[in-house]
Amino acid sequence: MNRRKTLCLLGGGAVALASPWVRAQTVTRLLVGATPGGGTDIVARQLALELSSRLGRQFIVDNRPGAAGNIAAQAVAKSAPDGATLLLSYTSHAINPSLYGKLPFDAVADFTPLAGIASLPGILVARSGLPAKDIKELIALAKSKPGKLNIAIAGLGSSNHLASEVLKLDAGIDITGVPYKGTGPALLDVVAGQIDLVISGVASAQPLLRGGKVKALGVTSKQRLADFPDVPAIAEAVPGFDFSSWYGLFGPAGMEPAEAARISAAAREALGSPAMRERFKSEGLIAMGTGQEEFSRFVKSEIVRWGKIVHATGAKPE
Structure with a gap:
C-alpha cells in the first residue's frame, strides 16, 4: 500500500x-x-x-x-x-x-x-358579565356564593391549575374547577360566558382583553405588570401570592x-x-x-x- x-x-x-x-x-x-x-x-x-x-x-x-x-x-x-x-x-x-x-x-x-x-406571569380573567371588577370583589363574591362560581383548569397539574388551587386555599374561597385540554378552549368558553374564570398566559388573553371580550381581575406576579398598570396583583388581596x-x-x-x-x-x-x-x-x-x-x-x-x-x-x- x-x-x-x-x-x-x-x-x-x-x-x-x-x-x-x-x-x-x-x-x-x-x-x-x-x-x-x-x-x-x-x-x-x-x-x-x-x-x-x-x-x-x-x-x-x-x-x-x-x-x-x-x-x-x-x-x-x-x-x-x-x-x-x-x-x-x-x-x-x-x-x-x-x-x-x-x-x-x-x-x-x-x-x-x-x-x-x-x-x-399569568392573568386571572373573567367573563365580561361577572359582577366583580378586581380580585378583592371576586373574593367577596365567591364567599357570598360558595361553590357557585367556576374556574377553567387548563391542564390538570399545570402551573396555572396549581396557582388557582393556591388562590382558593389562601383566599378561603370555594370555586369549582372545570378541566380543559388547554388555555385556548377555556378562554373561548369564558368569552361565551359558559365559564366564569381562568388563569391564562398574558399573550393568550391580551387580544381578548383589548377587544373587551373578557376582563382582567388580577395578575399572578408579585407586582403589577407594565402593560396592565390598572390590573392589581393578586398579592394585593392575597399576601404572598406569586406564581409565574x-x-x-x-x-x-x-x-x-x-x-x-x-x-x-x-x-x-x-x-x-x-x-x-x-x-x-x-x-x-x-x-x-x-x-x-x-x-x-x-x-x-x-x-x-x-x-x-x-x-x-x-x-x-x-
Missing part, C-alpha cells in the same frame, strides 16, 4: 471516529415537550435561531409533546452529553417530580442546567464544563437581541438571563416549592 492510500485511509478513519463529535458541533436538537405553535415552541424556535447564529452550528427544534413534558425530558436525560441534544423546558420540570409518582429520570441529577430564559411560569434551557448531565458555559453564555446573550426582545414582548414574557449556578439553585428551589403546593392541593396528573 503506498503512502497516499495509507494517509487517505487514516484520514477517513479519523473522520469516522470523529463523526459523532462533528455532528454535535454542526447540528444540535433542541427538544420541546409541546406541540408546534404553543408558547414553549415559539420561544424555542426564536432561541434556536439566535443560538445558531452565535455558536456557528444549526439548532433544530424537535417537538416531543406528551406527559406534561416528561417525554422530551427523558429523551434529553438519556442522550449523550456532547451538546448535540438540549431541552427547553417549562415550569412542569419542577412540578412533575411531585405530581407523578415515579419518573424515569431525576429532574436534578440527570440534567445540566444551562440558563434561565424567561418568566411568564418559566422557561429554562437544560442539557444532559455530564456535559463538558467549557461547552456548557459556551451555550449558557450564548443563550443569555440572545435575550438581548432585538428579535428576542420583540418576541418576548409579544408573548408577555420577562427575560430571566440567569447563568448556570443561579439557574441550578432556582430549579432546586422550585422543585421544593411546587412539591409543597402539590401536596397541599392534592393535585393529580391528567
Whole structure:
C-alpha cells in the first residue's frame, strides 16, 4: 500500500471516529415537550435561531409533546452529553417530580442546567358579565356564593391549575374547577360566558382583553405588570401570592464544563437581541438571563416549592 492510500485511509478513519463529535458541533436538537405553535415552541424556535447564529452550528427544534413534558425530558436525560441534544423546558420540570409518582429520570441529577430564559406571569380573567371588577370583589363574591362560581383548569397539574388551587386555599374561597385540554378552549368558553374564570398566559388573553371580550381581575406576579398598570396583583388581596411560569434551557448531565458555559453564555446573550426582545414582548414574557449556578439553585428551589403546593392541593396528573 503506498503512502497516499495509507494517509487517505487514516484520514477517513479519523473522520469516522470523529463523526459523532462533528455532528454535535454542526447540528444540535433542541427538544420541546409541546406541540408546534404553543408558547414553549415559539420561544424555542426564536432561541434556536439566535443560538445558531452565535455558536456557528444549526439548532433544530424537535417537538416531543406528551406527559406534561416528561417525554422530551427523558429523551434529553438519556442522550449523550456532547451538546448535540438540549431541552427547553417549562415550569412542569419542577412540578412533575411531585405530581407523578415515579419518573424515569431525576429532574436534578440527570440534567445540566444551562440558563434561565424567561418568566411568564399569568392573568386571572373573567367573563365580561361577572359582577366583580378586581380580585378583592371576586373574593367577596365567591364567599357570598360558595361553590357557585367556576374556574377553567387548563391542564390538570399545570402551573396555572396549581396557582388557582393556591388562590382558593389562601383566599378561603370555594370555586369549582372545570378541566380543559388547554388555555385556548377555556378562554373561548369564558368569552361565551359558559365559564366564569381562568388563569391564562398574558399573550393568550391580551387580544381578548383589548377587544373587551373578557376582563382582567388580577395578575399572578408579585407586582403589577407594565402593560396592565390598572390590573392589581393578586398579592394585593392575597399576601404572598406569586406564581409565574418559566422557561429554562437544560442539557444532559455530564456535559463538558467549557461547552456548557459556551451555550449558557450564548443563550443569555440572545435575550438581548432585538428579535428576542420583540418576541418576548409579544408573548408577555420577562427575560430571566440567569447563568448556570443561579439557574441550578432556582430549579432546586422550585422543585421544593411546587412539591409543597402539590401536596397541599392534592393535585393529580391528567
